[in-house]
Amino acid sequence: MTFLVETRGLSVRLGGSMVLDDVDFTIRRGEIVTIVGPNGSGKSTLLRTILGGVRPSRGRIDRAPGLRLGYVPQRLALDPTLPMTVTRFLGLTRRIPPRERDAALTRAGIPDLGGQQMADLSGGQFQRVLLARAILENPDLLILDEATAGLDQPGAAAFYRRLEEVRSETGCAVLMVSHDLHVVMSASDRVICLNGHVCCEGTPQVVAEAPVYRALFGEGTQGALALYRHRHDHRHDHGGAADPDATRVREAG
Numbered sequence: 001m002t003f004l005v006e007t008r009g010l011s012v013r014l015g016g017s018m019v020l021d022d023v024d025f026t027i028r029r030g031e032i033v034t035i036v037g038p039n040g041s042g043k044s045t046l047l048r049t050i051l052g053g054v055r056p057s058r059g060r061i062d063r064a065p066g067l068r069l070g071y072v073p074q075r076l077a078l079d080p081t082l083p084m085t086v087t088r089f090l091g092l093t094r095r096i097p098p099r100e101r102d103a104a105l106t107r108a109g110i111p112d113l114g115g116q117q118m119a120d121l122s123g124g125q126f127q128r129v130l131l132a133r134a135i136l137e138n139p140d141l142l143i144l145d146e147a148t149a150g151l152d153q154p155g156a157a158a159f160y161r162r163l164e165e166v167r168s169e170t171g172c173a174v175l176m177v178s179h180d181l182h183v184v185m186s187a188s189d190r191v192i193c194l195n196g197h198v199c200c201e202g203t204p205q206v207v208a209e210a211p212v213y214r215a216l217f218g219e220g221t222q223g224a225l226a227l228y229r230h231r232h233d234h235r236h237d238h239g240g241a242a243d244p245d246a247t248r249v250r251e252a253g
Ligand SMILES: Nc1ncnc2c1ncn2[C@@H]1O[C@H](COP(=O)(O)OP(=O)(O)OP(=O)(O)O)[C@@H](O)[C@H]1O
Pocket: 014, 015, 019, 037, 038, 039, 040, 041, 042, 043, 044, 045, 046
């Protein structure tokens, strides 16, 4: 099976309105895919459906057998008066062998933070801890819902670079929702522009130039794309990061 998750004709009705309508979506092993779209366009709903928390009203969703998912939420509310180290936080749901924990912290780019209090972490460090927690699941697919909200641009760019390194080191695929269009798009193998349905998809550059994308987001991200351009000068032998269809643009309006 080449895909990790595939939806066909996926529709989701919530509170009486059709939030997702006839969505065909595929993510393959080792790909970095970013979903962009205006507020309320169904991005989180698509992630929640893939995670299994929302039932499709119509259509189908297939997952590769034994698929392991890691999830990084946008934020997590912790009682700041509760003393809790990073190490303890990571071990809340199950006992983690110290070597595994240290490896996950290193992968997340925070090798020395195990003894730190959760309440004392910066926003960027906190998101790295959530990333470490997701990495501990040994995911085939890492799912992130606006994981860099609240980080400044260099912080967000550093977070995305780390994600690419995690992908290179482990071969996991990455699916994320983001509003940091200018920073994140170039870090992606493929971008999907969602507005209840898939408006267009393709490589970051192709989507940035697609008329439907421009109609939704305007022209303003063009120059900023250069801020963080993903240069691919190596092969990923662990999976199919390179998608031969990546330059295809589908425009459904
Ligand atoms: N449980 C629910 N019941 C009813 N309506 C819902 C529910 N969850 C989401 N919605 C509605 O579905 C639509 C899509 O929401 P969703 O959170 O998926 O959008 P989004 O693209 O992630 O938005 P944002 O960019 O603002 O985070 C919105 O109109 C929202 O109000």
